[in-house]
Amino acid sequence: MRALRIFLIVAVILGGLFVIADRVAVGFAEDEAADRIRTSEGLSSTPDVSIEGFPFLTQALSGELDDVRIGIKDYEASTSGNDTTTAIRIEDLDAQMHGVVFSGSYSSATADSATGTASISYAELLKAAKSETTDVTAGVTAQVVGLSDGGNGKIKVTVEATVLGTKLPQPISVLSSVSVAGDTVKVHADTLPNLGVDLAEDAVRSVTDFEQKIDQLPGGIQLDKVEAAPNGVDISVKGSDIRLVG
Template sequence: MRALRISLVLFIVLGGLFVLADRVAVGFAEDEAAGRIKSTEGLADTPDVSIGGFPFLTQVVAGELDDVKIGIKDYEAPTGGTGSAAGTIRIDDLDAEMHGVSFSGDYSSATAGSATGTASISYAELLKAANSEPKEIGFGFSARVTGLSDGGNGKIKVAVAVTPPGTKSSQTISVLSSVAVSGDTVKVHADSLPTLAVKLAEGRIRSITDFQQKIEQLPGGVKLDKVEAAPDGVEISVKGSDVRLVG
């Protein structure tokens, strides 16, 4: 009986030591991976990396991690163009969950079999893609987009300032718009056009109300999937396969 008790105590102690060693190892791996991702993606700040699954050490032996979560704040995504036309758009929060992550022994390379995640862009940031400078739309009328906000039911409310001919005072009208993803581009399209004092060509009005924002080179090569309006901005779903995390 005494031998059984001793064996039980030893089992508990060894088990505790294994768990401790496993947690120390996973903490080291998370820090190492975060540093590598920061360097690979050229990030200003170190991302949050969380490695799931237990025990971690058996996953290391197998050479593949079940689940890795990555969080990046204030990511500047390229918007296409070259030279003076090149620009970026700030993604406030980019969170991705990677599955089936294979890696090298020194963590110098890591690739996820699949990835899903979300990216959030504020309305103030998305507004930069809209026509915020006054533009002639016909018969002396000019218009520009002055603000974006949540329109409810998955719609974006687009505030448009319209200035009649011969005056400097403008009237602000609101347009409910749908938002969708097409390839690497987020597109905002007015569901219906505002009624003005005169009948203007639809194309001229849509040159103000409708706009789009290209988003390129997301970390690891993940792609835009879906987008919807949210209270503080747009929430974008991203996904990818054979996503390169490091190397």
């Protein structure tokens, strides 16, 4: 019995030491990976990297990690839309990487697949709209002055207009649908605003409808789905063969 107790005590101590060593190793690996990703993606701040699964050391020895979560705040993505190229700030980009194969020095890392979420504020998305005064037709100008949550997955697009030199007393709002086509977020008015004069539909839509192309997301992940939310649009992203480093 005494020998059994000694064996159990030794096993508990060794197990505890292994857990400590494992957690120290994973912490070092997370910090190293975060620095490599920051440099590779040209980020202004170090991302949050979390290597999931236990134990880490056995995964590290195999050269493949089951799951790695990467969180990036205020990511500046290159964009294009409405004949302009700008940058748009993506808030809280959170990606879950699956099947991450890496080199021993962490100089290269590739994920078999990835899923994640991100958000873009309405203020940022407004940059893609016709936020400057636009000639709709002779004597009629309009501009988008605000985007907000319209409820039920819709975006409320608010437009100010001037007709024959007279500014309409109140801005006009329409509900719009938001969708993703490839790497582009599209906003399409469900109905057209009534500006008090007969106008061709395509003329009005030149103001109310707009799209925003979002390029060069980290590692080559792609837009998947988008929906309106209280503070902006929530985006789902996905990808395969994602190159994280190298």
